[in-house]
Amino acid sequence: KQKARLQRAEGVVYAPVKEKDQALSIDFGADRLGDQIIEFLDVSKSYGDKLLLKKFEYRIRKGDRIGIIGPNGSGKTTLFEMITGRVQPDGGEIVIGKTVKIGYYDQQSRDLDESKRVIEFIRDEAEQIKTKDGTVVSAAKMLERFLFSGSQQYNPVSTLSGGERRRLYLLRLLMSAPNVLLLDEPTNDLDIPTLRVLEDYLDSYAGCLVVVSHDRYFLDRTVEDIFAWEDGGTIRRYPGNYSVYLELKASEKQEKEKRPSKKEPVRQKAAPVQAAKGRKLSGKEKKELERLEQAIALAEERQGTISAELAAAGSDFAVVQRLGDELQALQKKMEGDMVRWSELAEFA
Numbered sequence: 001k002q003k004a005r006l007q008r009a010e011g012v013v014y015a016p017v018k019e020k021d022q023a024l025s026i027d028f029g030a031d032r033l034g035d036q037i038i039e040f041l042d043v044s045k046s047y048g049d050k051l052l053l054k055k056f057e058y059r060i061r062k063g064d065r066i067g068i069i070g071p072n073g074s075g076k077t078t079l080f081e082m083i084t085g086r087v088q089p090d091g092g093e094i095v096i097g098k099t100v101k102i103g104y105y106d107q108q109s110r111d112l113d114e115s116k117r118v119i120e121f122i123r124d125e126a127e128q129i130k131t132k133d134g135t136v137v138s139a140a141k142m143l144e145r146f147l148f149s150g151s152q153q154y155n156p157v158s159t160l161s162g163g164e165r166r167r168l169y170l171l172r173l174l175m176s177a178p179n180v181l182l183l184d185e186p187t188n189d190l191d192i193p194t195l196r197v198l199e200d201y202l203d204s205y206a207g208c209l210v211v212v213s214h215d216r217y218f219l220d221r222t223v224e225d226i227f228a229w230e231d232g233g234t235i236r237r238y239p240g241n242y243s244v245y246l247e248l249k250a251s252e253k254q255e256k257e258k259r260p261s262k263k264e265p266v267r268q269k270a271a272p273v274q275a276a277k278g279r280k281l282s283g284k285e286k287k288e289l290e291r292l293e294q295a296i297a298l299a300e301e302r303q304g305t306i307s308a309e310l311a312a313a314g315s316d317f318a319v320v321q322r323l324g325d326e327l328q329a330l331q332k333k334m335e336g337d338m339v340r341w342s343e344l345a346e347f348a
C-alpha cells in the first residue's frame with residue numbers, strides 16, 4: 001500500500017506536459033556505439049591519505065543506465081574526471097572504445113565560454129542539427145526552443161543568469177550527439193522546465209548513461225543499476241533503481257539485526273522479537289495513523305492540482321518555479337509521512 005502511494009506521488013511529479021504547453025523540446029540522436037565502450041581495469045585513486053577507489057573493475061555495456069551514489073567527497077566526481085582524462089588514476093587503466101563519444105555535464109560548466117555570444121557558443125557546435133525524425137533545425141531555432149529569444153541570442157554568455165547558463169550548456173552538450181552521457185548532479189542547478197525535458201530525452205536515449213545524483217526521484221526515473229560507494233574505496237553494484245536499492249539495504253539491515261550477537265545468547269534475543277510481532281498500536285498511535293492517512297490523501301490531491309497548474313503554466317518561469325518549489329516541499333513532507341505511516345501500519 002505504501003509503495004502504491006509512492007508510485008502515485010512520483011507519477012504526479014513526472015506527469016507529462018502536453019506538447020503545446022511545453023516551450024522546450026529536444027529530439028537529438030546519438031552516434032553509433034561499438035561493442036567496446038568503457039572498461040575499468042583494477043582502477044585505484046587516492047588523494048593524500050584518503051583512498052577514494054580501490055581496484056575497481058567493471059565493463060560498461062550497451063544500454064547501461066547507472067546511478068552513482070555516495071557521501072560527498074567519496075570520489076564520484078573524480079571517477080568522471082578519470083573517465084574524461086582530466087585526472088589520471090594512481091593504478092590500473094580505463095580503456096575507452098574507439099566509437100565512444102562522451103558528453104560530460106560537469107558541475108562547473110567548465111567548457112562554457114563566457115566571452116562569446118550565446119548564438120556563437122551554439123554555432124561552434126553546429127550551425128544546424130538533424131532531429132530523429134529527419135527535421136533540420138538551425139542553431140537559432142534550437143535556442144528559441146530553449147527559451148532564448150532572438151535578441152538574447154546576441155548577448156554575451158556572461159550576461160546570463162546561472163540557470164540560463166546551465167540550460168545553454170546542456171543544449172550544446174546534447175547537440176553534440178554523445179553516445180555516452182556523464183551527468184554530475186544534473187538536478188542541482190537546472191530549472192524545472194529544463195529538468196523535465198531532460199528526463200523526457202533520457203527516456204528514449206539509446207546510448208549509455210551514468211549519473212551522479214542525490215535526487216531519489218531523478219534516479220528512479222532514469223537508471224537501472226545503482227553503484228554505491230562503500231567503505232575502503234569499494235563500489236558495490238545493486239540491480240534496480242534507487243528505490244529498489246533502499247529496499248535491498250533495508251532488507252540487509254533487518255537480516256543483520258536478526259542474527260544473534262556473538263556476545264549474547266540466542267535465547268536473550270528471541271523474546272523481544274516475538275514480543276514485537278505481537279505488538280498492538282496504542283490509542284494515541286491509532287489516532288496518529290488516521291491523521292497520517294488523511295494528510296497523505298490531501299497531499300495526493302494537492303499534487304494533482306499542482307501538476308495541472310504546471311501543465312497550464314507553459315513557459316511562465318516564475319509560476320513554474322513557484323509551483324515546483326511547492327511540489328518539492330510537499331513531496332518531502334509526504335515521504336516522511338509515508339515512512340511513519342508504514343511503521344504504524346505494520347502493527348494495525
